[in-house]
Amino acid sequence: MKTAVKTLCSAAALLSLAQAPAQEPARTLTLDEAIAMTLTDNPAVKAAEYEERAAQQQRRASIGLRMPRINVTGAYAYMAKDIGVDFNDMKAPVQDIAGQVLGSGMVPPQYIPQIQQLIAPIMGADWFLKVQDRSLGFVGGQVTMPIWLGGKINAAGRAAKIQEQTAIEQGVQTRNALVSELVERYFGLALAMQVVEVRQQVVDGVRKHLDDAIALEQNGMIAHSERLYVEFKMAEAERELANSRLQVQTISSALQNTLNRNGEMLPVTSMFIVDRIEEMAYYQDMAATRNPLLNQVALKRDLAQQGVRVQRSEFMPQVVAMGGGSFYNYQVAGLVPRWAVGVGVNIKIFDGLNREYKYSAAKQTVRRVEELQNKADKDISVLVEQLYNQLQNYRNQMTSIDASLAFAEEYLRMKNAAFLEGLSSSSDLIDAELNLAGVRTERLQTAYNYDKLLARLLEAAGLSDEFAAYARRADARPIHFDKK
Template sequence: MTHLHLRNALLQALAPLLLAATGGAAFAQASAPADEATAMSFDAARARMLDRSDKLAAARAAVEAKQLQSDGLKRLGGPVVSVSGLAYAYNANLNLDLDPLNQKLGQIGQALPPSIQSFIARVPIPQLPNSYTLNRHDTGSNASVSAVWPIYLGGATDAVRGFVSAQTREAEADAEQASHEVDTLLVQRYFGAQLAQRAAQLRAQAERTIAQHDAAAQKMLAAGVISRVERLQASAAYEEARRNARKAENDAALAAVALARTVRAEGRVAPQTPLFVISAPVEPLGWFIDSALNRHPGLEKVAAKKSQAEQLHEGEEALRRPQVIAFGTRQLKSGNADWVAGLGVRWTLYDSVDRDALSAASQKQVEQAERTGAQARSDISLLVERNWRALDNARRQYLEMQASVELAREVLKLRTSGLREGTSTTLDLIDAETNQAKVLTERAQAANEYVQALAQLLESAGLSDRFSDYIARADVKVN
């Protein structure tokens, strides 16, 4: 028997051992780890995330704060009535110097006639003290009611209320944008975890299969069927497969943790909604652009900023107008109570502040907001077009990869049968299996790119809440 015939005979004898790892031909997907996991569809994960997201809770709190602030200022500019009261006690002392008075009395006596002076001299007259202290003390109370009513403030109160209302709309736009962002984040992590798990399974299956081939190659080397170089090549292929499997396993674990934290799950989450592709094109580009210009929260935020600038301008103008205020106060007591009431008018005729310059500055802020809005509409339209084209490219790429998948399967079948017949080597089979794992992973990656591109497109068009509708339309499921 020739050397070639001996080689083929040994290959045929060892072929069952080599094929046992794969079950004969087709590349089987590895089973998932047996640890406990919570099965969760995309809709269930989204509902859970919307209910527990800290980012959304913070955005809702900001909206509620602005709404409460707006409610608190609804009656700004109305009358203000207040009651005031006081109770008091006092003690006052006044020191009087009587020396000047005593001197005056002496001078008066000297001015009298001598006969009267002699009479006064025989009659003792008491002297006044040098000083005397007067004391006054008392207690009392007073109460009054006062009212102030700004009748006309030039529109300042309306400007304040309008400014706070515009801030509320801005907070609502921020909350809507946050909702779109967490929807896109969930798509990234939900389907990204699926892709990572699928890649880990494919890499683990490839590692196990190549490990069997590596062991068979060692036996073939001992039998003298293959050279030492071929044996080393098989060993190197196994080491590479093992490294790839460990890396894919770590990536899948990290992706699973990220998904669990996104939906606030206690343990691991097992996604039940598969990666998908809609083989037909979605709605035309113009439809998404129209939706973006009507629904994108960024445009609503710009509109709210413009409204704020307009209200600031109105507030500047209000300071140039006269102000009229009614006021009144009355003592709270029976009988003849004190009271006062009247109107006050204030109009600034001259101010050291240049009101014309301030008014022009606020008007420029309005113009700035208008320009920003126009730029935002242009940028959002461009973003929608970019995402729409990325989605269509991802769709085409996935569909076009079908030929590569079929080729990889056929090559694997060919190498498997060739190993039985002695026309293929162990390395040929290893390369075919490794290539099929690579092609299947790349196609799953293409499906994930399609899903992520769809999420980006819907976010840019203000349609993130309709992602589930596109899942229902999918005719290709990557199970």
């Protein structure tokens, strides 16, 4: 516990030194907290959520294809002239006939003036029979409802549901990828900070050796060249320490970007190695059912099958019920009916083989997606096998590195004692110091690679949400630079 507290305090100090002047102290952050932040605040997650909502609304919109369509329309028109029948050309013949009848003697002479008075207004009138005034307007409504479209509506509804599920799977894929990204940057920062610790110990150790070399040179126990060699290694160690601190700053900025948070973050969950994980077959089985990429390919196949049904519906008759009426009329002739209902049927007989070719193309699309699905299944299975074997390799490497670390520590102790007694050169001592630093760095790098690969393995298996649980397992060994 004391070691962990000491490491945490040292890491906080290192982070504050490596970063630009901070406005506020670094915030400690566990892996669980980092995952929760990423899956809540990262813009990619929010974009995926909007995509899912859009697909959900599209699916709801497809329900309306079964519903009646009700439209209310209004119109006003002013025509060039009234609509009607013009009988003015018949005036002259009628007038001639009337004159012949009156002059034939069939009508008593005393009645002729009275008859002429009655005929005169009729003959002087306009013989145009108006059926519709030139100015008219109406407000009415129309209702149409599909009865049978050859299965097109059903296919469209299923396609909308598939699109919604595809958006959900894409969201899962985005979140799983973000977990892997977070693990890489969270533990990448932890690695970089501990490498700074290692580099700092190298600087401190070489500085002590330099002080000893100066004292031994003054006493004539070592040559001047050996002190110069230690000074050279001292400058080299300080340069590597500065580079390590810059690396901390870079990875810290990347972690803030993943978390979508400002301010310095201090990871407190240690890198770890799990002594025993499930068998490879377990992850391959999980990938076959939970990998979001495979699920999306399967959904694309289902969507292609719905495309076949849509094209097949083009060969079927389409039946639609319809009706309409007017609510208000302005100067509309009474001859026009105020409402009407009916049923429409549309059957395509020939359209230049357009339907046949599109139907064939849709079936070819299904076959293509099926082949892609087979390939994707094999690719994911091979990927899981590759990641699993690499993971086991890093776990096995850790056992060998632990043995090398114990030897490097003892070897440095021996060389330091021999150097103080004048039995060993400064170069041998510095090499022992650097060898220990190299083994410690390799140990940290191996743990980092293990955790990064574990995250990718769980992502491939569709189990990214279980990564934090692996870190809490009883056989999960935390890895620190000092092995304690």
